[in-house]
Amino acid sequence: MTQDGPSWAIAALADEPAPLIAAFVRHHLAIGAREVHIFLDRPNPEAEALLNGLEGCILTLCDQVYWERVNHGRRPGRHLGRQKFNATRAYRTTGCDWLLHCDVDEFISDGAALSALLAHEQSAEGIVLGNLERVHRASEPGVHIFEGAFRGPIGFTETDAKALFGRFATFLNFGLTGHRVGKTIVRTGRDWTMGIHTPNGFDQSKLVKSDSRLLLHFDGLTELHYALKLLRKAFENYAGPKRKIGQERTAQFRFIRDHASDPNALFQLVRGVQSLTEHQTTILGILGVLHEVPFVPKACADLDLSPATFNAMLREREASLIATAGLKL
Incomplete structure (x- = not known):
């Protein structure tokens, strides 16, 4: 924890057009994320050009060289498997106090509200961030x-x-059309593997559900x-x-x-x-x-x-x- 409160990071596997990935990274860094970990599921030179050198963005291309280095050459066959594998790597390497695993079509609407929530829930191991869906x-x-x-x-x-x-x-x-269970931001430094909505091996009694719905889900841009x-x-x-x-x-x-x-x-x-x-x-x-409050990424x-x-x-x-x-x- 810093003098300004708990630090937080986001991890996402990305296989989308470059402007969406760039918007996801820029917005979350602008509203207070210390780190944004992006794992490119396929080559995306346009996204790399937009993100290279951006402070706080940790960009990884998940090509075969990557899988040889981190998983004995085995690329998980399922998209969800690759999401969980990479989110776990981010969880174990981040220098932040909290980590959120989500998709690049999901945006935190209010960074100040999230920071206040993290500072307030000092005994929680994880906080479920409820979601709204764009229409x-x-x-x-x-x-x-x-x-x-x-x-x-x-x-x-x-x-x-x-x-x-x-x-x-x-x-x-x-x-x-999509999920209604939100995504869980979790404390780092625990012996967990990351899931899609909550970590595996997580003590549910240490889970807090936020009353506010800070996660905006764009189920199709x-x-x-x-x-x-x-x-x-x-x-x-x-x-x-x-x-x-x-x-x-x-x-x-x-x-x-x-x-x-x-x-x-x-x-x-x-x-x-x-x-x-x-x-x-x-x-x-x-x-x-x-x-009906409009959203424009920062x-x-x-x-x-x-x-x-x-x-x-x-x-x-x-x-x-x-x-x-x-x-x-």
Whole structure:
């Protein structure tokens, strides 16, 4: 702990267009992170150019040379396995008091609030940072990929969910497309291996759940990004047992895979689960789970964060996946 309070770091495995990775790093350093550990899952020279020399950014390319050095040449077959392996390496090497393992589509909204929380919870071994999920509204100008409002989870009955979301209710869990359990920031120096949401071997009695939802989840920065994210998971092929996921996420994967050759149906689903009608906006506002404070990442004024540029990079970066899935764009 420093005189200014506990120090904190973030670790993430990154396989995204360079502007998103750069925004993730710059924003978190700007709001108080001492270190941001980025593990590039594939070569990304554009991201390296944007991040090289940035104080506080620890950048690692996870090529075969890396895996030879750190894991006897074995690259974990599952994306989740590589996430956990690299997060554990960051956990064991960081000089900070706390470490958060998250994805590069997840952003801490308020660094001062996080620092105050860490200083206050002096006996906790880990703090669950609740999450909100970005949603789009028709009034957005479409200037940058972080536009939108944010919704929190809510336990609808099946009848109420169908009344509000119609046929798209099948794809939503507690009103969200993604997770609702948040991510856990943990004290360093313990004998843990990192997981996706909490460490393995963690004493749950030492876990504190924050009342505030400081983690913003952008489950797809553009419509195309969301579709490709699901396609990548739907076409995963790795040895060993398949990971367990919820029925709603499974339904998303199945629909996207089955309709890859029908862009109208595919993007109709994307809009149905990630955009709000005026009526839905009103209802979620009344229920107190819609947060309309805009988010713009810090220290990113010189980055091109336009949807058009982001989608162009996606098409180039994911050309093989697009061809494999038969996605018609």
